[in-house]
Amino acid sequence: MSKHTYGNNLGFQTRAVHTGNDVDQETGAIRRPITMANSYELPYDPSDMNWSSAGEKPLYTRNGGANQNYLQERLQSLENGEDCVVLASGVAALSGLFFALLKSGDHIIFSNITYIAVYRLLHELLPEKYGIETTIVDTSDIQQVQAAIRPNTKLIHIETPGNPTTQISDIAAIAQLAHQNGVLLSVDNTFASPYNQRPLELGADLTVESLTKYINGHGDAMGGAVIGSRDLISRIRADSMVNLGGAISPFNAWLIMRGSSTLPLRMREHNNNALAVAHYLEGEAGVRFVAYPGLESHKGHKVAKNQMPGGFGGVLSFGLQADHDTHNRFVAALKIITSAVSLGHDESLIVFLGENDERQYLYPEEFHGGFFRLSVGIEDAEDLIQDLRQALAQVGL
Ligand SMILES: *Cc1c(COP(=O)(O)O)cnc(C)c1O
Numbered sequence: 001m002s003k004h005t006y007g008n009n010l011g012f013q014t015r016a017v018h019t020g021n022d023v024d025q026e027t028g029a030i031r032r033p034i035t036m037a038n039s040y041e042l043p044y045d046p047s048d049m050n051w052s053s054a055g056e057k058p059l060y061t062r063n064g065g066a067n068q069n070y071l072q073e074r075l076q077s078l079e080n081g082e083d084c085v086v087l088a089s090g091v092a093a094l095s096g097l098f099f100a101l102l103k104s105g106d107h108i109i110f111s112n113i114t115y116i117a118v119y120r121l122l123h124e125l126l127p128e129k130y131g132i133e134t135t136i137v138d139t140s141d142i143q144q145v146q147a148a149i150r151p152n153t154k155l156i157h158i159e160t161p162g163n164p165t166t167q168i169s170d171i172a173a174i175a176q177l178a179h180q181n182g183v184l185l186s187v188d189n190t191f192a193s194p195y196n197q198r199p200l201e202l203g204a205d206l207t208v209e210s211l212t213k214y215i216n217g218h219g220d221a222m223g224g225a226v227i228g229s230r231d232l233i234s235r236i237r238a239d240s241m242v243n244l245g246g247a248i249s250p251f252n253a254w255l256i257m258r259g260s261s262t263l264p265l266r267m268r269e270h271n272n273n274a275l276a277v278a279h280y281l282e283g284e285a286g287v288r289f290v291a292y293p294g295l296e297s298h299k300g301h302k303v304a305k306n307q308m309p310g311g312f313g314g315v316l317s318f319g320l321q322a323d324h325d326t327h328n329r330f331v332a333a334l335k336i337i338t339s340a341v342s343l344g345h346d347e348s349l350i351v352f353l354g355e356n357d358e359r360q361y362l363y364p365e366e367f368h369g370g371f372f373r374l375s376v377g378i379e380d381a382e383d384l385i386q387d388l389r390q391a392l393a394q395v396g397l
Pocket of ligand 1: 089090091092115159163188190191210211212213222223224
């Protein structure tokens with residue numbers, strides 16, 4: 001038995017290091033190599049091959065390749081699913097999922113708080129161009145989800161914690177409601193990562209990850225994944241790779257594989273640092289509000305505590321007791337924390353989301369004055385807190 005076929009009976013950390021890696025049969029190298037070839041040797045009689053699907057054995061890198069397969073093995077194990085497809089970005093994974101599972105006349109319910117591309121895809125693109133009906137719902141309220149279900153509802157898509165407000169939705173409760181109504185549930189797990197939360201174990205049908213964030217963790221490669229049952233993933237794989245062409249580069253799959261080995265160690269630091277920073281900010285008079293699922297003041301804290309056994313993640317949002325420009329001056333005064341989008345990198349990143357965000361009407365009241373999304377990195381927490389403290393002082397708060 002090769003190492004990578006070890007099952008889920010091993011611990012999460014052991015699987016993060018070993019699953020999907022093996023001794024290279026040709027060279028004896030203890031790390032599997034990067035296979036950049038576009039094409040793989042065909043069998044003796046290729047005429048009965050199914051060209052429109054991705055088979056077990058790689059054929060063409062857009063249908064599947066060696067490095068993609070290794071990464072899929074690892075992620076399928078870490079998310080505790082039957083199968084996984086890895087793609088070029090988180091958005092490629094999301095659009096592949098929607099494209100594969102929905103058709104015109106279908107109805108989809110999705111969270112009021114989601115990644116911007118999900119909002120655009122589900123609120124504008126799919127309804128306008130493909131006749132798919134969508135309803136935006138505050139999915140932190142199970143009653144609202146229930147009330148939105150229609151006979152033609154096919155999918156509920158939630159993000160928890162939600163980007164950028166860290167809103168929490170109850171995965172197990174929504175999964176139960178979805179299944180009572182013959183509806184599928186997909187969960188964007190990017191903010192939590194499988195170390196902190198595993199939606200499939202809570203009853204979700206599919207989990208989506210932007211690998212660009214915590215799973216790679218080093219801010220140097222983009223990727224996305226969907227994990228779930230064999231049947232659903234084979235449908236998503238066929239459409240998203242073979243027909244939409246969202247294949248990830250083998251090199252990026254290799255980089256993400258390398259980054260993912262330390263996911264458990266990094267997540268523990270992110271969790272601890274973010275909690276320390278959130279507590280610090282909560283005690284500052286110049287801070288208007290702090291939203292972090294690990295704080296008891298967070299509306300979704302109780303649910304988060306139940307469904308995020310590993311920790312509450314590294315992202316928090318907060319606003320200052322100040323005007324628009326003071327928020328920008330605060331960011332300019334930071335010395336360690338970098339102003340940039342993305343999250344889940346080793347380094348801390350901050351982004352100011354101003355009042356003209358097109359989705360502001362979907363956010364709770366306190367977010368309306370403009371706010372920051374802070375991705376707390378794995379630096380020393382004391383240094384991050386000191387950086388925030390000196391920047392607050394510089395803007396007179
Ligand atoms: C970043 C992000 C995405 C998109 O991922 P990309 O890899 O940037 O395409 C999707 N969902 C969430 C929650 C994200 O934070």
